[in-house]
Structures are given as C-alpha cells and as structure tokens.
Amino acid sequence: MKKTPFLVVKHVCLIFISIIMVFPFLWMVISALKTKDEIWQFPPTLWPEKPMWHHFSEAWAMAPFDQYIFNSVFTASAIVFIQVINSALIAYAFTHLEFKGRNLLFSIILITYMLPTAATYVPSYVILADFHLLDTYSGLILSNAVSVFGIFLFRQAFMQVPRELVEAAKVDGARHWTIIWKIIFPTTKASFITFALISFVQNYNSYLWPTLITTSESKYLITTGLRQFFIQEGAYGIQWPLIMAASAFAVLPLLILFVFVQKWIISGISDQGLKG
Structure with a gap:
C-alpha cells in the first residue's frame, strides 16, 4: 500500500511525458486537416x-511518395543487414580472437568515429565517382555499410559473454560463425535489436549525404523527396496543409515499424540471462 502514491505519481509523469512526445505528430496530422488560415x-x-x-x-498524388518511401525502406534495410553482419564479425574478432595489434586496430577504429561526418563527404564522393556508383542504390548502401558505433556496441556486449561458453563450443568443434549466431547472439540479443532499430531510423532519416550523391528523382529518399515537395508543390511553405500531409507520409513507416517490433525490443532488453 505504501507504494501506491509513488506508482500514481510515476504513471502520471509517464502519461505526461508520452503526451509531450506524441503531440508534435498529432499536431502535424491535425494541421493537414486544416485550411491554411x-x-x-x-x-x-x-x-x-x-x-x-x-x-x-x-x-x-502530387509526388511519387510510394517510390520515395520504398527507396528509404529498401536502402535502410539493406544497410542495417550489412552493418549487423560486419559489426558482429569485427566485434567477435576483437573479443574472441588473438592477434597482434588488436587493441591498436580497435583504437584506430574509434578515432575514425571522432571525425566529423561532413569531413568524409568529399573523399567518399570521389571514391563513389571513380567506381561509377553515384546516383545508384549500390552507392547509397555501400557508402554506409560500416558502422563504428555498431562495432563498439557489439564489442562491449560480446565482452560480457563468458569465455567458458565460447571455449566449450570450440572444443566441441563449432566454427566461428556457429559460435556467433548460436552462442553469442542469443545472449546479446538486446544489443542486436537496439542497434538494428537505431541504424534503421538513422538511415531512413538520412538527408545530407543521400542528397549529395543522388540526382535522379527515382532514387530520392523520403527526406530528399519531402524537401522537393516543400519547394515545388508546397511553394516554400505556402501550402502548409499539403506539406503536413506529406510529412505524415514520411513518418508513417517508422510508426508501423515500432508497432510491429515493440514486443521484440521489450523481450530483447529483458532477456539478459544466459541460455543453457
């Protein structure tokens, strides 16, 4: 009974914070239903x-939003898949393989994470141009195929896995790939789910870099397409109801994503124990 006032205050605070978080989206949808005046x-x-x-x-009907959304979902999904695979492999090498210069190499990777993202745009643009990958899905995907944050996150998670489990699997003849996905993955599922979600949202919302390397409207991501809609159909903010409606289209896939994966996120975060 003593906890009842605390629980009431806790739930009231959570409801208040939830309203604050969801209000901008609700206001956007409601504004799409209003007149300009x-x-x-x-x-x-x-x-x-x-x-x-x-x-x-x-x-x-004014813009190919279906194409924009497909481009964003497709490229973001491909990037997440590649990033999860290579981040897990690299993190496994740093935590469960012995080789010279391991700590030095990891330090170099972390140093690259400190570089401003904009500082890499020019050399990355030149490399893509040399390989004729500008204005292509391949260029968008491959230029984001590695995540230093993912490597760091997985390394920290893999370090929590008892080495006895890994050594026992090696004694039983398990290959490295089997160890990663049969031993390490089940015990670090929360990190995989969290990183995949963060990476997807980040790449779906990416704007500056995709705008630099894509010129065809058929390759525009939803962020670039929304900007074009604001300039052309929205007349630089004159048609705010239509702009708000278009913005709702951009947010809708992320809302659907959260609805379908929320149970996996909760179960992944709560699943911290080791499975026998």
Whole structure:
C-alpha cells in the first residue's frame, strides 16, 4: 500500500511525458486537416471546423511518395543487414580472437568515429565517382555499410559473454560463425535489436549525404523527396496543409515499424540471462 502514491505519481509523469512526445505528430496530422488560415489563426484551434481529409490524397498524388518511401525502406534495410553482419564479425574478432595489434586496430577504429561526418563527404564522393556508383542504390548502401558505433556496441556486449561458453563450443568443434549466431547472439540479443532499430531510423532519416550523391528523382529518399515537395508543390511553405500531409507520409513507416517490433525490443532488453 505504501507504494501506491509513488506508482500514481510515476504513471502520471509517464502519461505526461508520452503526451509531450506524441503531440508534435498529432499536431502535424491535425494541421493537414486544416485550411491554411486555420493553421495560422491565433489562438490556434485543436480541431478544424471542417476536416479536409482530401489533403492527404492530393499530397499523395502530387509526388511519387510510394517510390520515395520504398527507396528509404529498401536502402535502410539493406544497410542495417550489412552493418549487423560486419559489426558482429569485427566485434567477435576483437573479443574472441588473438592477434597482434588488436587493441591498436580497435583504437584506430574509434578515432575514425571522432571525425566529423561532413569531413568524409568529399573523399567518399570521389571514391563513389571513380567506381561509377553515384546516383545508384549500390552507392547509397555501400557508402554506409560500416558502422563504428555498431562495432563498439557489439564489442562491449560480446565482452560480457563468458569465455567458458565460447571455449566449450570450440572444443566441441563449432566454427566461428556457429559460435556467433548460436552462442553469442542469443545472449546479446538486446544489443542486436537496439542497434538494428537505431541504424534503421538513422538511415531512413538520412538527408545530407543521400542528397549529395543522388540526382535522379527515382532514387530520392523520403527526406530528399519531402524537401522537393516543400519547394515545388508546397511553394516554400505556402501550402502548409499539403506539406503536413506529406510529412505524415514520411513518418508513417517508422510508426508501423515500432508497432510491429515493440514486443521484440521489450523481450530483447529483458532477456539478459544466459541460455543453457
């Protein structure tokens, strides 16, 4: 009974924080249903006098948002898959393989993480140009195929796995690949799920680099396509209801992602024990 006031305060705070977090998205959707005058009126109204549901269909018809969303989801998924594989392999080498210069090599990798991202744009652009990978899906994917953060995160997680488990698997004749996915992965699932989600959201929302290396509208990611819509169809902010509707299209795939993977995130975070 003594915990009841604390639980009430805790839930009230969580509800308040949740409302603050979700309010911008709700306001964006509601603004898409308003007229331009209703958006700018003061004091603002929470709900329009007459919802303009046709703004969503108009915005969808004005630009190939289906292509933009496909490009973002496809490239982000491919990047996440490659990053998870190579980050796990590299982290395994740093934690369960013995070779000269291991700590030095890991230090060099961490140093590269300290470089400003913009400082790598020019050399990366030149490399892609030399390999004729500009304005291609391959260029978008391969230029983001390695994540230093993923290597660091997996290394720290793999270090928590008892070496006795790994050594026992080696004695039984297990290969390195089997050890990673049968021994290490089940015990560090939370790190895999967390990194995959963070990486997907980051690459889905990526804007500057994809804008630099893509020129064809058919290759635009949703971020670049949304900017083009703002400039052309949105007339630099004049058509705010349509811009808000287009912004809702951009956010929708991420919301769907969270709805479907939330149980895996919770189970992955709570699954910290070692499985026999």
